[in-house]
Amino acid sequence: MPAETDTIAAISTPPGEGGIAVIRISGPQALEAADRVFRGRRPLADVPSHTVHYGFVVDPETGERADEVLATVMRAPRSFTREDVVEISCHGGLIAVRKVLELILQHGGARLAEPGEFTKRAFLNGRIDLSQAEAVIDLIRAKSDEAHRLAMQQATGALSAKIRSLRERLVGLMAHIEVNIDYPEHDVEEVTNRLIRDACGSAIEEIDRLLKTASQGKILREGITTAIVGRPNVGKSSLLNALARENRAIVTDIPGTTRDVIEEYVNLGGIPLRLLDTAGIRETADAVEKIGVERSLHALREADLILLVIPHDEPMHEEDRRLLAELAERPAIVVVNKVDLPGRLEADELARLAGD
Incomplete structure (x- = not known):
């Protein structure tokens, strides 16, 4: 027995401009719903399963053509939802696909599908189990x-x-x-x-x-949430841009340029990293920068991995020592930046504090 008795329809392809968009109709009245707006050589209710048919989607009240389409018929139970399914391939973009869907909903007797409802029906009808649905x-x-x-x-x-x-x-x-x-x-x-x-x-x-x-x-599936932290102006945003291979974050010589957490996904050796470029951590009287610092500390606490950036051209600051101590028991990598500049960083102290 089907888990649902109504017929649903929705756009199955991402929104925006494209050559083709697909509208899926599923349910006991899917063929009838499509036939109310589809005009081809034969009614879809009379064609065999798993066949494709050329025609037009028209407004049944005015006879105006909305788009030139291909209609694919998949009869129950040999479909993703184990219900009768019709997939209408129309031109992509904003207007054509919206008009086709509106005609199906207005004249076909179908309702708009909820997010994930086609997969839900496949699960309820025994087509897939819970792990497959996930x-x-x-x-x-x-x-x-x-x-x-x-x-x-x-x-x-x-x-x-x-x-x-x-x-x-x-x-x-x-x-x-x-x-x-x-x-x-x-x-x-x-x-x-x-x-x-x-x-x-x-x-x-x-x-x-x-x-x-x-x-x-x-x-x-979700990636390793990786927070890039450190004092202001140590090169955190430059590191993010280098890993992302694009100028994702603003880089200047002015400390405190980054005021909010900037997020970017990168793929390293098949492992997705969710990079978080954070505001420089320091004591500040600036109200906006203070909010950015608070968000940085939150990102630091929630991260799976931490990249602590320390500059090569400056002596170790107290804030560096405090961050190193705080990260002693966390999965963290110390990134020494600005190595092209004359070195003032004490390597022995860094190795001792970093536990290396």
């Missing part, structure tokens, strides 16, 4: 080749298969125990404490392995 958004948001590979494995059921196998083993163990209790006279293998201990131990090891891959997957 993988759909991971696949869309993948920021590296490795993140895409893992999301694709999960979307095609790799994780589900491991969980299903684990569950079957545990259910089998429970059944074995119950048979021994309820039918001791039957000729079945005796359940011993060692057998139970070994089976449960093996299951726990498998669960631990899955949990470890979950933390690795979180890093690939």
Whole structure:
């Protein structure tokens, strides 16, 4: 039985200018909804599944053509949602795709889909399980080749298969125990404490392995939040621009140029980094800069990794020492900047404070 009884429609491609946009219609009345606005050689209700048809989307009241389109028909249950689905490929841009969707909603009897509702229906109708549903958004948001590979494995059921196998083993163990209790006279293998201990131990090891891959997957999915911190004018924004390979942050010789946290994603060796360029940390009477410093300290506390920038052309400041002490127990990398200038930084003191 379908999980929903109404028919939904939405634009499935990103907004903006482009050659093609796709509008998806799904539900028990999807073919009828499309036929009310689609004009081709044959009504879509009469065509076979998984076929593509050329035609126009027209306003049924005025006969005015909204766009020249291709309509793809996928009948239940051989569709993503396991419902009747029609995908209308029209010209991209703002106006054409909006007009086509409006005609479908106004004359086709469909309602606008909620965010993620097509995937929700696929889950409720048994097309995908929960882990596969979660993988759909991971696949869309993948920021590296490795993140895409893992999301694709999960979307095609790799994780589900491991969980299903684990569950079957545990259910089998429970059944074995119950048979021994309820039918001791039957000729079945005796359940011993060692057998139970070994089976449960093996299951726990498998669960631990899955949990470890979950933390690795979180890093690939969301990236490592990396805060670039340090005193004002030590080159934090220059480091961000160098890693991002573009002038993402303003760089000047004036201390306190950065007043807010600037965010940028970069990909290093297949690992996405969410870089946060923070305001220089120092005592200040400037109200705006003080807010920036507070946000810097918050970013420092929340970061998975910290890049502490210390300039090569200045002696160690008290603020440098305080930050080094605060980061002693945190995952942090000390970045010595401005090495092209005459050195005044005491390397021995830095090594001692950094624990290296």
